[in-house]
Amino acid sequence: MDHRNESRACRPETKPAHPSLLARFIGNRKGATAIEFTILAIPFALLVFAILESCISFAGQELLANATDDVARQVRTGQLTAANLDNNTLKQALCGKLSILTGQDCGQYIHFDLEHYDSFAAAAAVQTMMSNGALVTTDFGVNPGGPLTINMLRVYYEWPTMTDFMTKLMSNLSNGRTLLFATATWQNEPF
Template sequence: MSKDPAPGGGKARAKPRHGFFSDKRGSTAMEFALLAIPFALLVFAILESCISFAGQEVMANITDDVARQLRTGQLRKATVTEDSIKQLICSRLEIMVAQNCPGLLVDLREYPTFADAASAGFKIVDGDIVLTQGTNSTTFSVSPGLAETRNMLRVFYKWPVMTDFLAKQMANLKDGKTLHFASVTWQNEPFDDN
């Protein structure tokens, strides 16, 4: 059995491709190039969000632990200063943040009632954190109460946003930083004040 020769002299010829858009060579490389940038942006956004969330959770756990030490009298008013509280928090927070915790702010104070503590707030004005008590602005201070007093510990950290393109969406403070915040309100146990 013999085959008939292909028209035109015995060899089959491929149809010629006409034009730029009909050439399919390199299409996979082009598709990868078009998808690589959005994929990389998505991966960086996920990583940035996860690391930021982990930092927030670590800070919240540290704040709870420090509040428990104050509530039970392990830390006493006579020995608590702004530097000592910051150092206590920072020593455990340094696992997630830069050394010496730049951007760490602490507010610890006694309140006459829980309603007064509930009226304490803060706002961000021109990229800075401003504490409020009712309608009045207050400054950061560290002054814990004695036994059976009501206290509130508020910890603020100016978290740097690492990825430049996310800084505009995530940052709410100056210099491309976002605020991490933790707060605990409690009544001290009846420990010995001495």
């Protein structure tokens, strides 16, 4: 007879020791999926919002460039001349083309400068001025030239940042908006 089996039979049965709280928490797999989803959902949502914000801003930039080109074509062909073009007319022409994305506040956030120059080099030397994170518009005006003159139309729009956490990353103006810019330089036709 084996004495080892006898000694086990005579020993009182002992209960296993309770694992510590930390060991039970680490070993429990019941909520792991929920925790993993939460950990991954936050960066995923941030990434989706960043992509959407960038796409909408890009669409606004393209719309601004198209509106600038359309208005420049009207000035180049003589449809809009110095006689029938002023600040309000130009603002309405631009905002009419931007209204699909800008809504009612286009006139509040759009800035433009239409000037004629003696040469393309003089037009190219014009610089955009910024002061304390704001666009300086004091020299902006609407002064198109006549037939065969060189003109430049610069259009700026203060684009809103839609998601709050993207404001610091995307905005380049002190008011939390992003400055979109489009320009067109041309020589008028002999109208």
